[in-house]
Amino acid sequence: MPHVPSRPAIQLGLDDHLPLYDIPAPYRKVATLPAFEEMMARMRRAELVALDTETRPRRKDLPLDGKSRKYHALASSMNEAIGLCFSFRLPDGPAEGEHYYLPLRHATSTKQLRLEQIRAPLCELLRDSRIAKVFHHAKFDLNVLRGDGLEVAPLPEDTLMLASLLDLYGLPRVDAPDPAAVREERYTRERPSLGLKELACRHVDRDAGRFERAIADFRERYAKRTGLKKSDVTYDVVPVDLMVPYAASDTRWTLELFTLLSGFLDQTSARLYETERALIPILADMEFRGARIDRPFLEAAATEYQVKVAASRAAVYRAAGRDDFDLDSNQQLVEVFQRAHVPLASRTASGRPSLSKAELEKLAKTHPLASAVATYRKASKIKGTYVDSLLAKLDDGDHIHCSFKAHGTRTGRLSADGPNLQNIPPAMRAAFVPPEGWLLVMADYSQIELRVVAHYSADPVMLDAFRRGDDIHTRTAVEVFGATSDPTEMARRRKIAKNLNFAICYGAGAGKIAAMSGESVEASKAHLDRFYRVYAGLARWKREVVLRARATGMVENLYGRRRFLPILTDPSQRETRAYWKAERVAVNTLIQGSSADMFKETIVNVAEFLRSRAARTRMVLNVHDELVFYVPSDELELVRDVQHVMEHPSIAADLRVPLVVDVSHSTTNWKDKQKGLPPA
DNA sequence: GTCCCTAGCTG
DNA sequence: ACGTAGCTAGGGACT
Numbered sequence: 001m002p003h004v005p006s007r008p009a010i011q012l013g014l015d016d017h018l019p020l021y022d023i024p025a026p027y028r029k030v031a032t033l034p035a036f037e038e039m040m041a042r043m044r045r046a047e048l049v050a051l052d053t054e055t056r057p058r059r060k061d062l063p064l065d066g067k068s069r070k071y072h073a074l075a076s077s078m079n080e081a082i083g084l085c086f087s088f089r090l091p092d093g094p095a096e097g098e099h100y101y102l103p104l105r106h107a108t109s110t111k112q113l114r115l116e117q118i119r120a121p122l123c124e125l126l127r128d129s130r131i132a133k134v135f136h137h138a139k140f141d142l143n144v145l146r147g148d149g150l151e152v153a154p155l156p157e158d159t160l161m162l163a164s165l166l167d168l169y170g171l172p173r174v175d176a177p178d179p180a181a182v183r184e185e186r187y188t189r190e191r192p193s194l195g196l197k198e199l200a201c202r203h204v205d206r207d208a209g210r211f212e213r214a215i216a217d218f219r220e221r222y223a224k225r226t227g228l229k230k231s232d233v234t235y236d237v238v239p240v241d242l243m244v245p246y247a248a249s250d251t252r253w254t255l256e257l258f259t260l261l262s263g264f265l266d267q268t269s270a271r272l273y274e275t276e277r278a279l280i281p282i283l284a285d286m287e288f289r290g291a292r293i294d295r296p297f298l299e300a301a302a303t304e305y306q307v308k309v310a311a312s313r314a315a316v317y318r319a320a321g322r323d324d325f326d327l328d329s330n331q332q333l334v335e336v337f338q339r340a341h342v343p344l345a346s347r348t349a350s351g352r353p354s355l356s357k358a359e360l361e362k363l364a365k366t367h368p369l370a371s372a373v374a375t376y377r378k379a380s381k382i383k384g385t386y387v388d389s390l391l392a393k394l395d396d397g398d399h400i401h402c403s404f405k406a407h408g409t410r411t412g413r414l415s416a417d418g419p420n421l422q423n424i425p426p427a428m429r430a431a432f433v434p435p436e437g438w439l440l441v442m443a444d445y446s447q448i449e450l451r452v453v454a455h456y457s458a459d460p461v462m463l464d465a466f467r468r469g470d471d472i473h474t475r476t477a478v479e480v481f482g483a484t485s486d487p488t489e490m491a492r493r494r495k496i497a498k499n500l501n502f503a504i505c506y507g508a509g510a511g512k513i514a515a516m517s518g519e520s521v522e523a524s525k526a527h528l529d530r531f532y533r534v535y536a537g538l539a540r541w542k543r544e545v546v547l548r549a550r551a552t553g554m555v556e557n558l559y560g561r562r563r564f565l566p567i568l569t570d571p572s573q574r575e576t577r578a579y580w581k582a583e584r585v586a587v588n589t590l591i592q593g594s595s596a597d598m599f600k601e602t603i604v605n606v607a608e609f610l611r612s613r614a615a616r617t618r619m620v621l622n623v624h625d626e627l628v629f630y631v632p633s634d635e636l637e638l639v640r641d642v643q644h645v646m647e648h649p650s651i652a653a654d655l656r657v658p659l660v661v662d663v664s665h666s667t668t669n670w671k672d673k674q675k676g677l678p679p680a
Numbered sequence: 681g682t683c684c685c686t687a688g689c690t691g
Numbered sequence: 692a693c694g695t696a697g698c699t700a701g702g703g704a705c706t
Contacts, residue, residue: 230681329702330686348686356687381688384700411696420698423690502694509693580692588695624691
């Protein structure tokens with residue numbers, strides 16, 4: 001039966017003098033030492049404990065919304081626990097398990113324990129490697145617990161990772177997937193939620209939302225009475241008794257989901273899962289410690305860009321001859337261009353006139369307004385996204401904390417948010433600095449995706465190029481266009497060749513290549529034809545990938561990671577826009593995804609290597625094929641070994657081409673780097 | 681508040 | 692037929 005709060009009278013978080021809410025079985029509150037000790041006595045006998053933290057942001061100026069993506073986007077080390085949940089099952093206990101909520105920092109005068117009263121026994125249990133731990137999104141909770149000085153062992157299990165790996169869009173992973181039974185992947189719509197409540201609802205608890213409604217009602221009423229925005233009503237003001245079943249059902253579901261999901265793992269998915277699991281505390285550590293920022297540099301940049309934005313804005317209004325429009329509004333901007341009789345040739349996806357950078361560049365020569373807008377956009381982008389936003393998110397020690405996501409991409413890549421530290425432009429990389437007296441070391445894979453292509457296709461020319469250590473773009477230029485001693489001409493040919501090389505990874509057609517390189521579509525078509533004659537093995541491989549994907553409705557990369565593309569099996573969709581896109585996606589997913597899984601394995605291997613050497617050197621950032629390290633000067637020798645580790649993931653022995661890692665370093669910042677390591 | 685669109689930054 | 696994968700900012704239209 002759904003639990004309905006019986007008495008609606010709310011005293012703004014003071015829930016002490018009346019039993020306002022009944023706590024339904026089997027959920028229990030742990031608010032006294034005897035209750036805590038009783039729970040601990042039982043929990044010590046458990047083989048597996050599901051854990052969860054309820055949190056609030058450490059800083060008031062950062063947003064919180066328990067259901068939105070922004071919540072997880074907030075670097076987890078920026079949150080603190082307001083309560084802990086525990087679930088477990090004992091052989092001689094109740095079949096439905098035992099589910100506890102332990103309030104720690106609720107804004108209530110109801111009795112609650114202080115962490116200091118329970119730290120020692122809690123610590124011991126959390127670090128007891130005989131008791132397995134499972135979380136839903138372990139990385140987040142690990143950092144919250146770390147914020148309270150609590151470590152977790154052994155390496156936790158994670159139902160979020162399991163669900164994402166099992167392609168659990170309603171169905172378990174199966175060896176011969178029935179394409180019709182697997183949820184169709186579309187490109188415009190979000191994938192099904194892997195949120196705990198949604199998963200629970202689909203798999204273990206049809207009425208998973210029943211405790212949430214009361215919490216939402218409370219927060220709404222509280223917001224109304226205090227004048228706060230609902231999103232600013234943190235969970236610590238929710239009456240403890242109301243919170244107990246809501247919070248403790250999280251761990252109840254986690255426990256049940258783990259039992260269910262882990263049963264679906266096969267050999268391949270289990271191997272992927274183990275790598276992902278090993279990655280969790282490593283990424284958590286990178287997030288928790290953060291990246292050091294040169295605050296004075298950023299503050300100076302803020303002033304500098306403020307001036308630039310103001311000046312370029314004025315320049316736009318001058319060029320337009322009017323200032324009655326918002327130049328951040330494309331809609332209004334298009335109108336201004338049209339009234340000035342500037343021809344807008346290209347269209348956006350929805351068919352409206354486009355004012356993209358490429359379009360503005362075309363117009364720049366003849367229309368000063370276009371170049372003025374481009375200049376404004378550039379300055380305003382950097383100021384808004386990379387200067388002001390980064391400054392606002394600095395911690396007291398001038399470190400910035402992002403959140404790396406290992407389950408968010410369709411290919412297996414890592415992503416980053418809150419802020420995204422994987423798309424910092426070169427100019428702003430100057431703000432990223434090593435600790436005082438340390439060095440920055442960057443290690444990036446050379447042409448990782450093209451090497452994967454060479455391996456997959458076994459194309460003789462590509463294999464030869466990588467085995468000889470050629471510059472692959474120059475080699476392509478020579479093979480497709482021939483060599484020349486004229487350096488300017490060679491550079492031109494190399495540039496086109498580079499476009500062609502990337503085109504195979506992305507599936508670009510002649511039109512797009514022409515737009516990129518500035519040549520005619522006919523010329524690009526001719527280049528593509530010659531390219532595929534030179535790399536005939538590559539063309540053959542791409543055809544094979546598509547044929548296989550058509551038969552199975554999926555692709556499977558070098559590590560066995562899958563992506564379902566059921567549209568490829570549907571004859572009625574053949575030769576539609578979406579179909580052609582799926583073909584490109586099939587090929588790209590193998591290339592990008594194999595590289596990504598290799599990179600994930602490398603992060604785990606490097607972390608293990610550094611740990612085994614008790615090194616102070618640490619990973620700070622990862623950007624798809626690049627790792628950034630802080631290195632104390634007396635550990636520079638280690639970097640050569642790190643490079644070796646990176647060049648030899650388990651899969652390297654099976655690859656038809658060598659992997660090459662380029663190392664660079666800097667004593668100052670991420671932008672001003674030099675090749676190799678400093679001379680000894 | 682939500683969502684979509686357009687834009688622009690990265691590999 | 693014809694550029695993969697992400698994140699974030701702002702405007703604008705909706706509830």
